[in-house]
Amino acid sequence: QSVLTQPPSASETPGQRVSISCSGSSSNIGSNTVSWYHHIPGRAPKLLMYNTYQRPSGVPDRFSGSKSGTSASLAISGLQSEDEGDYYCAAWGGSLNGYVFGTGTKVTVL
Amino acid sequence: QVQLQESGPGLVRPSETLSLTCTVSGDYLGTYYWSWVRQSPGKGLEWIGYAHYSGTTNHNPSLKSRVTVSQDTSNNQFSLRLTSVTAADTAVYYCARASQTTIFRPAGQTTTYFLDHWGQGTLVTVSS
Numbered sequence: 141q142s143v144l145t146q147p148p149s150a151s152e153t154p155g156q157r158v159s160i161s162c163s164g165s166s167s168n169i170g171s172n173t174v175s176w177y178h179h180i181p182g183r184a185p186k187l188l189m190y191n192t193y194q195r196p197s198g199v200p201d202r203f204s205g206s207k208s209g210t211s212a213s214l215a216i217s218g219l220q221s222e223d224e225g226d227y228y229c230a231a232w233g234g235s236l237n238g239y240v241f242g243t244g245t246k247v248t249v250l
Numbered sequence: 251q252v253q254l255q256e257s258g259p260g261l262v263r264p265s266e267t268l269s270l271t272c273t274v275s276g277d278y279l280g281t282y283y284w285s286w287v288r289q290s291p292g293k294g295l296e297w298i299g300y301a302h303y304s305g306t307t308n309h310n311p312s313l314k315s316r317v318t319v320s321q322d323t324s325n326n327q328f329s330l331r332l333t334s335v336t337a338a339d340t341a342v343y344y345c346a347r348a349s350q351t352t353i354f355r356p357a358g359q360t361t362t363y364f365l366d367h368w369g370q371g372t373l374v375t376v377s378s
Contacts, residue, residue, distance in 0.1 A: 172362065230295075239285075
């Protein structure tokens with residue numbers, strides 16, 4: 141089972157800001173960097189954030205990542221309909237766990 | 251432009267071996283960590299493991315010794331082999347390219363691992 145905990149859902153109206161939390165432990169988020177993925181069922185997941193704060197080329201600056209201790213967050217500002225889908229955080233969990241994903245958060249644009 | 255494409259049987263019988271291949275175009279199997287991830291119906295993403303051109307491999311401990319990830323550099327492909335499958339292994343399987351770096355400090359080490367290019371995924375059903 142996932143060792144990173146996310147809220148199951150989040151929703152907001154277009155143009156607003158939504159934040160997704162990701163809670164882990166000292167062996168994963170507390171020690172290593174965090175990445176975030178956007179997944180629309182039936183399509184390939186897309187990397188949104190890596191090294192906790194960095195956006196890959198092509199990802200708009202509406203997306204921002206942060207981390208404090210053993211928790212991380214992804215914020216989406218100026219929410220758009222295309223932002224709907226599932227969001228997963230992930231981090232290296234050490235030799236005992238490998239790469240661990242969060243439980244996933246379904247974002248709905250109202 | 252890096253592209254990955256999974257291929258393999260869509261149906262595997264219980265107790266048999268699941269075998270998938272990922273063909274990479276626009277890149278070669280050096281430097282990166284070529285990985286597999288799956289998503290079971292109604293569940294989240296689960297990391298399976300990776301193979302690096304150096305020969306280094308790693309896999310999800312929860313899969314114990316059932317999983318093997320290997321590379322075929324001559325064909326620019328990498329593969330997943332999962333033995334003794336059960337219905338719990340029914341999932342969409344994705345191949346992906348990963349980067350990994352580890353920084354060592356006196357206070358400990360920090361690992362950055364992320365998957366930046368993914369295949370479209372292939373559904374594998376385990377059923378008799």
